[in-house]
Amino acid sequence: MTQLMGTESPDINALPGSPGRSGLFGFNRLSLVLLALPPVMFISCQEGVSTTVSVSIKARVDLQYDVVRFKVKPGSKVTLTLNNTSDMNHNLLITKPGARLDVVNSAMKLAEKGPQMDYIPNSDAVLWSIPIVSPGQAKSVTFTAPTQSGVYPYVCTYPGHGFIMYGVMYVTPDSTLPDIRNDLNIPESRRQDDSVKERKDARTQAVPNPHPYALIPPYLYHVFIEGASPAAIAVHLPNDLSYCWDAGTCRLRFAWKGGFLDMSDLWKGHFDASAKVLGDIFFRENTDYPIRLGENATVPIVQYKGYRLVERYPEFHYTLNGIDVYELIRPKSDSMGIIRVFRIPHADRKVWFFANRQDDAIEYEFPAGHFKDRKLELSAVEAKAFTIIMTSYYLAYKNKEQ
Amino acid sequence: MKSIISTRSLSLFLCFFILPFMSYAQGNVSESYRVETIEMLKGLAAQTGGIDFLPDGRLVACFVRGEVMTYNLKTKEWKLFAEGLQLPLGILAVSNSEVLAMQLSNLIRIKDTDGDDHADLYENATSDFGISGNYHEFNYGPVRDKAGNLFFALNCASSGGGVRAVVRGELNKLGRDGIDGHKEMFSVVPYRGWVMELTPDGKLHPIASGFRSPNGLGFDLEGNLFVADNQSDWVPTSSLYHVRKDHFYGHPASLVWKKEWKNRDPFNAPITELDKMRTRAAVLFPQGIMANSPSQPLVDMTNGKFGPFSGQLFVGEINRDRILRVMLEKVGGEFQGACIPFIDGHGMRIANNRLAFAPDGSLWIGQISFGGWVGGESGIQRIIFTGDTPMEVYTMSLTPKGFDLTFTEGVDTETAINPVNYNLRCYRYEYKKKDIEEGVDVATQVDVQAVPIISTNLSKDGRKVSLIMNGLKPGFIYELKLGDIKSAAGKLLGNKLICYTLNKLRT
Numbered sequence: 001m002t003q004l005m006g007t008e009s010p011d012i013n014a015l016p017g018s019p020g021r022s023g024l025f026g027f028n029r030l031s032l033v034l035l036a037l038p039p040v041m042f043i044s045c046q047e048g049v050s051t052t053v054s055v056s057i058k059a060r061v062d063l064q065y066d067v068v069r070f071k072v073k074p075g076s077k078v079t080l081t082l083n084n085t086s087d088m089n090h091n092l093l094i095t096k097p098g099a100r101l102d103v104v105n106s107a108m109k110l111a112e113k114g115p116q117m118d119y120i121p122n123s124d125a126v127l128w129s130i131p132i133v134s135p136g137q138a139k140s141v142t143f144t145a146p147t148q149s150g151v152y153p154y155v156c157t158y159p160g161h162g163f164i165m166y167g168v169m170y171v172t173p174d175s176t177l178p179d180i181r182n183d184l185n186i187p188e189s190r191r192q193d194d195s196v197k198e199r200k201d202a203r204t205q206a207v208p209n210p211h212p213y214a215l216i217p218p219y220l221y222h223v224f225i226e227g228a229s230p231a232a233i234a235v236h237l238p239n240d241l242s243y244c245w246d247a248g249t250c251r252l253r254f255a256w257k258g259g260f261l262d263m264s265d266l267w268k269g270h271f272d273a274s275a276k277v278l279g280d281i282f283f284r285e286n287t288d289y290p291i292r293l294g295e296n297a298t299v300p301i302v303q304y305k306g307y308r309l310v311e312r313y314p315e316f317h318y319t320l321n322g323i324d325v326y327e328l329i330r331p332k333s334d335s336m337g338i339i340r341v342f343r344i345p346h347a348d349r350k351v352w353f354f355a356n357r358q359d360d361a362i363e364y365e366f367p368a369g370h371f372k373d374r375k376l377e378l379s380a381v382e383a384k385a386f387t388i389i390m391t392s393y394y395l396a397y398k399n400k401e402q
Numbered sequence: 403m404k405s406i407i408s409t410r411s412l413s414l415f416l417c418f419f420i421l422p423f424m425s426y427a428q429g430n431v432s433e434s435y436r437v438e439t440i441e442m443l444k445g446l447a448a449q450t451g452g453i454d455f456l457p458d459g460r461l462v463a464c465f466v467r468g469e470v471m472t473y474n475l476k477t478k479e480w481k482l483f484a485e486g487l488q489l490p491l492g493i494l495a496v497s498n499s500e501v502l503a504m505q506l507s508n509l510i511r512i513k514d515t516d517g518d519d520h521a522d523l524y525e526n527a528t529s530d531f532g533i534s535g536n537y538h539e540f541n542y543g544p545v546r547d548k549a550g551n552l553f554f555a556l557n558c559a560s561s562g563g564g565v566r567a568v569v570r571g572e573l574n575k576l577g578r579d580g581i582d583g584h585k586e587m588f589s590v591v592p593y594r595g596w597v598m599e600l601t602p603d604g605k606l607h608p609i610a611s612g613f614r615s616p617n618g619l620g621f622d623l624e625g626n627l628f629v630a631d632n633q634s635d636w637v638p639t640s641s642l643y644h645v646r647k648d649h650f651y652g653h654p655a656s657l658v659w660k661k662e663w664k665n666r667d668p669f670n671a672p673i674t675e676l677d678k679m680r681t682r683a684a685v686l687f688p689q690g691i692m693a694n695s696p697s698q699p700l701v702d703m704t705n706g707k708f709g710p711f712s713g714q715l716f717v718g719e720i721n722r723d724r725i726l727r728v729m730l731e732k733v734g735g736e737f738q739g740a741c742i743p744f745i746d747g748h749g750m751r752i753a754n755n756r757l758a759f760a761p762d763g764s765l766w767i768g769q770i771s772f773g774g775w776v777g778g779e780s781g782i783q784r785i786i787f788t789g790d791t792p793m794e795v796y797t798m799s800l801t802p803k804g805f806d807l808t809f810t811e812g813v814d815t816e817t818a819i820n821p822v823n824y825n826l827r828c829y830r831y832e833y834k835k836k837d838i839e840e841g842v843d844v845a846t847q848v849d850v851q852a853v854p855i856i857s858t859n860l861s862k863d864g865r866k867v868s869l870i871m872n873g874l875k876p877g878f879i880y881e882l883k884l885g886d887i888k889s890a891a892g893k894l895l896g897n898k899l900i901c902y903t904l905n906k907l908r909t
Contacts, residue, residue, distance in 0.1 A: 061562060087562070087841060087842045105747075111691055111883075112688070112883060115691070115845075115847065119690065134839070134840065134841050135839070135840075135841045135842075136839065158843075159721055159722055160694055160720070160721025160722050160752065163752055163778050210447065210467055211469060212443040212446040212480070212482075219485065220486045221468060221486050221488065222468065222486060222505060222507055223488060224488075224506075224535055228568065229533075229569070230507065230533040230534070230566055230568070230570055231507035231508065231533060231570055233486075247507060247508070247526070247529070248507070248533075266488075267447075267467055269537060271560075272536075272563045272564055272566075273537060305525065305526055306511075306524050308523050308524070309521075309522040309523075309524075
């Protein structure tokens with residue numbers, strides 16, 4: 001097979017970048033040079049060729065080529081370098097127009113022969129190829145672009161990569177390419193993120209509902225979010241209010257007004273992504289812990305139990321030193337703050353609720369108990385069910401300004 | 403420039419593409435099984451983290467954006483059961499109104515207590531494990547044994563990300579390699595890289611360590627627990643482990659949470675010490691050949707409704723359009739055995755993350771595209787057995803002098819005894835700390851050797867071929883490439899590549 005093809009392709013060069021692998025590339029019909037190159041270095045491989053288009057493509061950690069499309073003029077000389085900046089192995093095969101999936105499937109059918117063949121199938125549909133490039137390495141291929149205009153896919157055929165890791169070489173005398181947003185030759189995820197302007201446009205567009213049902217507050221997400229443990233729950237309330245309750249530490253962490261959350265990075269699985277708060281944080285809890293059970297009690301040991309939806313509002317359940325506590329948070333009807341309803345059904349002693357230290361712009365109201373020195377003192381009977389109303393002076397003022 | 407397709411290259415093209423495809427199509431898997439796509443609810447990002455069947459026969463599935471939905475197989479109606487979870491990657495039906503789901507922060511028990519088919523109670527079944535907030539600390543499971551104990555697995559964190567400013571659980575910096583830590587997976591909060599057991603008293607017990615990305619747990623019919631793990635910076639090819647209490651399975655990061663380890667640096671412990679401690683995989687999945695990212699093992703408990711493989715395990719593969727089949731046997735008191743593709747293609751998507759048998763015996767598959775590195779299209783499909791028995795290797799069993807291959811159907815003597823149809827080689831993968839310069843997914847076969855078949859012998863019932871060879875060696879994978887063997891009725895063998903993990907010799 002290889003020998004036959006080799007006679008068709010007399011101008012093969014296998015250079016030290018691919019020791020012992022030259023036979024595998026016998027099917028490449030044009031001059032092909034493989035070099036282990038330092039990143040971003042281009043070498044014209046033939047004497048006497050005046051211009052060589054150099055294209056440098058990086059393999060990214062997210063199984064994408066950083067250059068998702070490029071154009072060359074028909075018949076031009078091209079040096080393509082694959083610089084692997086990811087932590088996985090990748091190759092790059094340029095295929096005949098429309099042949100990407102066939103080639104990907106043929107690579108998978110190599111089965112046990114795949115590893116030693118660099119997952120490059122013996123196929124006429126493969127025009128040029130760069131074998132497996134290890135992380136931190138670079139290899140190049142030089143070829144003459146077809147004289148015939150067309151759309152030539154390039155793809156990584158390492159098993160599993162070929163369905164998402166690809167791009168396209170446009171061979172065209174034209175100076176423009178089709179609108180990237182409608183370019184079906186590139187992965188869907190890449191059809192807008194290559195220009196800052198387009199990203200900006202996308203941000204101002206209305207976000208489509210991410211779920212197959214209407215999102216009517218109250219509703220919640222378990223999230224990673226700044227300012228809480230990684231076991232946080234964010235709840236969106238009516239009246240444009242939201243709060244973050246930390247199931248890791250069993251306490252309200254902060255509350256905000258405005259939009260709810262931008263979940264896009266988190267849902268995409270981006271490294272170290274967080275849900276982003278879309279609003280003004282008007283309250284951030286800063287006590288050691290807000291509830292004490294008994295006279296001069298220390299910070300209790302907390303245990304998270306879960307929550308029940310009461311008229312769709314979550315009522316959190318946790319224990320403090322083994323005593324059950326329930327906490328439900330509603331919006332104030334004037335949108336200026338929140339109403340926190342606590343239940344400690346088995347309270348058998350006095351309970352203290354600690355307000356924040358005096359440096360926040362929150363006004364507290366307590367229908368029951370005795371408030372002194374930023375602490376609310378409740379009798380055991382009062383503690384069985386008590387309410388704390390928190391109004392933000394900051395929000396009230398901000399509202400008047402508008 | 404030459405024309406793109408010359409006559410000769412066209413014939414080569416036919417040779418390389420059309421012919422394998424044709425023989426592939428003739429293998430009767432295509433007549434024995436068909437793949438159907440389930441229509442998902444419009445507007446749902448169908449990245450499927452878990453699937454199971456409720457006692458009343460409805461499917462229950464959870465998705466990356468936190469939805470838990472039910473699907474009525476008869477009316478084809480989707481209905482929202484619960485919402486708001488963070489990356490749930492496993493679900494277990496408890497009753498028609500209750501499920502357990504494994505999300506990033508906890509195992510959560512979700513109940514509908516008021517009978518409106520929508521959950522209103524979300525109980526914390528357990529959260530007694532650490533979260534550093536690293537994006538890669540996925541949690542898998544749960545599965546339940548007959549006594550009601552629940553098992554789930556905690557992924558290690560990835561060097562692709564960091565840890566958050568606030569973590570849950572004690573931070574132990576020894577769980578990350580100080581020298582090569584920027585590349586290796588790590589475990590800096592409790593029990594990352596462990597399989598956990600939640601007993602009915604609500605206590606959580608770390609039971610087995612040494613995992614990297616144990617994306618899938620399942621029991622066999624006898625109640626043995628198997629966990630599929632992704633290849634890593636230590637165990638270079640993906641594995642199926644028989645999980646037992648207090649065993650260690652190879653990735654050292656998790657050792658920092660083992661009392662007996664006494665807070666030593668696990669990454670720079672002598673490899674001989676780690677190798678001696680570890681329990682080897684019952685089955686290795688050669689990288690780039692069988693699977694790069696195996697998912698859930700599921701035992702065929704359909705008693706023939708799904709074909710002839712009752713009691714064997716099916717294992718999903720995330721990296722391509724494949725479900726694998728695993729056949730196990732006990733040799734020297736330990737499980738070992740073979741893996742073979744069960745079905746490739748046939749309209750099946752890639753990223754086959756979760757498996758469950760429906761009451762009618764069809765195999766449902768949940769697919770997930772996630773994070774850019776898990777590719778393909780999300781959704782749910784099912785595989786239906788048509789009733790036409792496939793011509794396949796039913797079991798591959800080690801003998802003192804070779805292997806016995808039993809086929810699902812009586813074989814055609816001429817093709818079955820021809821040694822040309824048995825191309826055997828063996829190789830192994832080295833257990834070691836991967837070189838810092840090597841790609842995380844590089845799996846190098848070492849000591850690759852061809853193994854000549856000395857003789858073949860067909861059993862009287864015409865279903866079993868005994869292969870005899872010299873010098874079988876423990877610690878090697880025996881990769882058998884079968885030729886065009888036919889059944890007595892003339893059906894071509896379907897899947898022809900099978901890999902046996904030989905840990906112990908048969909004496």
